[in-house]
Amino acid sequence: MVNELTRRQAVILTATAAASSALNIRRSSADGAKVAETIFHNGTILTMVDATPRVAAIAVANGRIIALGDETSVMALKGDATTIVDLQGATLLPSFIDAHGHFMNAPQILGWVNVQGVPAGPVRTIPDVIAALEAYKAKNNPKPGDWIIGYGYDMTNFAEGRNMTRGDLDPSFPDNPVMLIHSSNHGCVLNSAGFKAVGMDASTKTPPGGLILREPDSNEPAGLIMETAFLPIFAKMPQPSEDEMLARLDAAQQIYAMKGVTTCQEGATHAGDLDFLRKGAEQGLFYLDIISLPLFVEVPKMVTEYFPSFNAAGGAVPPEAASAFGTYKNRLKLGGIKFACDGSPQGKTAFWSKPLLTPGPSGEANWRGQPLFPPELINKAVAEAVSKNIPVFAHCNGDAAIDMMIDALRQAGVKAEQDRRSVIVHSQFMRPDQLDSYVELGITPSFFTAHAFFWGDIHLENLGQERAFFLSPMKSAQGKGIRFSNHNDFSVTPLEPMRMTQTAMDRLSRKGVVIGPDERVDVWTALKALTIDAAFQIREEKDKGTLETGKLADLVILEADPTTTDVEKISTIEVVETFKEGKSVYKRKAA
Amino acid sequence: MSLPPFTVIGGYLGAGKTTLVNHLLTAAHGLRIAVLVNDFGEVNVDAALIASHDGDTMSLANGCMCCSLTNGFAQAINAVLERKTQMDAIVIEASGVAEPGRIAQYGQMYDLPLDGVITVVDAERIRDQVENKYVGEVVKHQLLQADIILLNKSDCVAAETLGDVRGWLASAAPRIPVLETARSNAPLDILIGRGGSQQATPDVPLRFTTTTNHEFLHQTWVIRRNTPIKRAAISRLAKQMGSRIFRAKGFINLAEDPERRYLLQQVGQRWVIEEAGLWVSGAARTEIVCIGPRNG
Known part of the structure; x- marks a missing residue:
């Protein structure tokens, strides 16, 4: 039966191919694009178009989608040189858009060892940390005295339930200073070579606001140092050279491509970072799209650098600079100006209108966080961006920070009908009434549902059920007709589109609490937040986000169909292959 | 090596912090002052005074320097401490929503002796600012964390309003000495204590340079005792002076240890x-120079 079917299909395929190649001769003289370079079929193809969610086949040429639909009509575009990709039951969909993250962290962490806990990293025990560091050492052969740096250290990941000490590290690393950066980025563990390298010993006083754990019965530093004891040391760590960083750009893009992401965001760009990204672009080192959002406080510096004759006082932007936004040049695009109104909720530096239930970061009572900038400063810079038609992206986690940005946009005269698509990044702890302001002003949130998994239990403790359960309120936003994206804030959490999908659907914390059962969304909505709605947010929906004729062939093949996979397994779905404009940029090695 | 004293300038946006910074960088005080600022663009130094400018650091011909905090406090402070010429004082301009008391801790990461927290207040707008729903709490903390409050833009409000604000400050920020200023024109001797403990050698002259000055509403006076004083009595004196002085400084002839000199340094209510x-030999006597409000 199977054989017979296959044979019959083969006959049809051959016949169609013959017919179409005859047609192609005629077509190619009239319209060169109408011969497929690649046709994908024999799997699940999710278009992310509501009206026609699934098709049987899709044809690609010159980096764009030239046809999709049933097998016969698509195969009609097969030419002699057409590559036919047999999906073998795998699932093809538009590749993912990184709606918010920090691309510049990618080349940085590539020089470091991941010592994060499972699932962000490989660590469950202290020996796991040693093993990860040893693997790095074996691979990179550092010279004696060269630093070995790990990131994501957190004793709460260890089965041992204790901090690491220099004694844990010294036997394996007698000659290399080792620094394990704490997951908060506010501290580290050093080995003996590390303490020697930074000049810290028994005679070092613990500075106010700092911590130096000491060995029992002596004043020798034991390993962990935090806050004011750490920050001066970290600021003096050797930095990779620009050439080293440029050489890492391929591997940096692979972090994205291997997860099916082909549009990456550098979502808080400093002036120096922009110089670096421009250099990478000029040297043709990008094969994925990179969107840079210059930080508003750095804009005067950038304007002075690129437009030396313009008076950048007060944050003014010249018209020529404004026109530099919105178009790709060598795969690098300035997407908008990035504002920031507060810090992070897990660090308790977000800005809320009502106090937390727990003390502040330094033990403060009635702590509700603080704004990062005076509202007058934000209002002025937002008004300048709006007047120059530069898109606004604003980091706001707490509801008071969100109020600040709503005020700023309203004062700048923003209205929904202007279709500005101002993005409030995170929109993590909104109040329900703020969704109405989003509708009124045409604000589109980029949510961060992975918080439910990574910090949901902590948010519950700090904020109580009502506020914690309304984190990243996707379902309520959807009910108001608001379009939203979802992000990982790489490298705050690892880049995992499938975990984003799952957390948008189940909102399960590590302890198994559903953080807001009413805010769970269906799989289609969860996927749209990574594709078409993310494309809408960055004004690229004409080119990206769905499979439709004329759009870019930015595609991902997943080993399983997330729309039919059990929710709890979605985060484990792996990427088989990723395409940027029809070209393969990542292919999973055969098992 | 001794480390320069560390001064924090706090206060809300628009209060006059940057104007103060410009004074510190350019006034003819003869000190090498390093100022760390958030926004380089706002610092307004005559081009003729700039000796070099490398993006994040500006060196002035008079020996002062200005560093941007763009890349963080640690980078800026390293740029100051790694210079060949030792600076006489480091001043940090806190951001408009920073709590200066927290910024003061930054200096302690580098063992810099804290010289003082100066909070600049806009006489016209302070009452509104403390009521603002976003920044009101921070502005209150800025007042309470000050060693000295500069009630600035005093020339922009009517005398009656100024009196009201002073009265209000006395209850909102009790016991913190207040100096009225216009265009942040506070005398350097009030802003900077000149030398932390490490610099206290017999060669350093102890006099404040200003005496009573009718343009400004402050004066200096000297407390002298030829007989030794007990430590407890000195502490009582310092506590009493509290809100009545901006700064006090001088050698103490301590009854408990008459062989040695002790240095008292006080800013507002804080002293060491x-x-x-x-x-x-034969020089042992207490002499404390005070600088305070004229009616103090």
Whole structure:
């Protein structure tokens, strides 16, 4: 039966191919694009178009989608040189858009060892940390005295339930200073070579606001140092050279491509970072799209650098600079100006209108966080961006920070009908009434549902059920007709589109609490937040986000169909292959 | 090596912090002052005064320097501390929503002696600012964390309003000395204490340079005692002076240890007494120079 079917299909395929190649001769003289370079079929193809969610086949040429639909009509575009990709039951969909993250962290962490806990990293025990560091050492052969740096250290990941000490590290690393950066980025563990390298010993006083754990019965530093004891040391760590960083750009893009992401965001760009990204672009080192959002406080510096004759006082932007936004040049695009109104909720530096239930970061009572900038400063810079038609992206986690940005946009005269698509990044702890302001002003949130998994239990403790359960309120936003994206804030959490999908659907914390059962969304909505709605947010929906004729062939093949996979397994779905404009940029090695 | 004293300038946006910074960088005080600022663009230094400018650091011909905090406090402070010429003082301009008391801790990461927290207040707008739903709490903390409050833009409000604001400050920020200023024109001797304990050697002259000055509403006076004073009495005196002085400084002839000199340094209600070497024979006597409000 199977054989017979296959044979019959083969006959049809051959016949169609013959017919179409005859047609192609005629077509190619009239319209060169109408011969497929690649046709994908024999799997699940999710278009992310509501009206026609699934098709049987899709044809690609010159980096764009030239046809999709049933097998016969698509195969009609097969030419002699057409590559036919047999999906073998795998699932093809538009590749993912990184709606918010920090691309510049990618080349940085590539020089470091991941010592994060499972699932962000490989660590469950202290020996796991040693093993990860040893693997790095074996691979990179550092010279004696060269630093070995790990990131994501957190004793709460260890089965041992204790901090690491220099004694844990010294036997394996007698000659290399080792620094394990704490997951908060506010501290580290050093080995003996590390303490020697930074000049810290028994005679070092613990500075106010700092911590130096000491060995029992002596004043020798034991390993962990935090806050004011750490920050001066970290600021003096050797930095990779620009050439080293440029050489890492391929591997940096692979972090994205291997997860099916082909549009990456550098979502808080400093002036120096922009110089670096421009250099990478000029040297043709990008094969994925990179969107840079210059930080508003750095804009005067950038304007002075690129437009030396313009008076950048007060944050003014010249018209020529404004026109530099919105178009790709060598795969690098300035997407908008990035504002920031507060810090992070897990660090308790977000800005809320009502106090937390727990003390502040330094033990403060009635702590509700603080704004990062005076509202007058934000209002002025937002008004300048709006007047120059530069898109606004604003980091706001707490509801008071969100109020600040709503005020700023309203004062700048923003209205929904202007279709500005101002993005409030995170929109993590909104109040329900703020969704109405989003509708009124045409604000589109980029949510961060992975918080439910990574910090949901902590948010519950700090904020109580009502506020914690309304984190990243996707379902309520959807009910108001608001379009939203979802992000990982790489490298705050690892880049995992499938975990984003799952957390948008189940909102399960590590302890198994559903953080807001009413805010769970269906799989289609969860996927749209990574594709078409993310494309809408960055004004690229004409080119990206769905499979439709004329759009870019930015595609991902997943080993399983997330729309039919059990929710709890979605985060484990792996990427088989990723395409940027029809070209393969990542292919999973055969098992 | 001794480390320069560390001064924090706090206060909300628009209060006059940057104007103050410009004074510190350019006034003819003869000190090498390093100022760390958030926004380089706002610092307004005559081009003729700029000796070099490398993006994040600006060096002035008069020996002062200005560093941007763009890349963080640690980078900026390293740029200052790694210079060949030692600076006489480091001043940080806190951001408009920063709590200066927290910024003061930054200096302690580098063992810099804290010289003082100066909070600049806009006489016209402070009452509104403390009521603002976003920044009101921070502005209140800025007042309470000050050693000295500069009630600035005093020339922009009517005398009656100024009196009201002073009265209000006395209850909102009790016991913190207040100096009225216009265009942040505070005398350097009030802003900077000149030398932390490490610099207290017998060669350093102890006089404040300003005396009573009718343009400004402050004066200096000297407290002298020829007989030794007990430590407890000194502490009582310092506590009493509290809100009545901006700064006090001088050597103490301490009853508990008459062989050695002790140095008292006080800013507002905060003081330290530290040992400062042996007395030159026969010179042991207490002499504290105070600078405070004229009616103090």
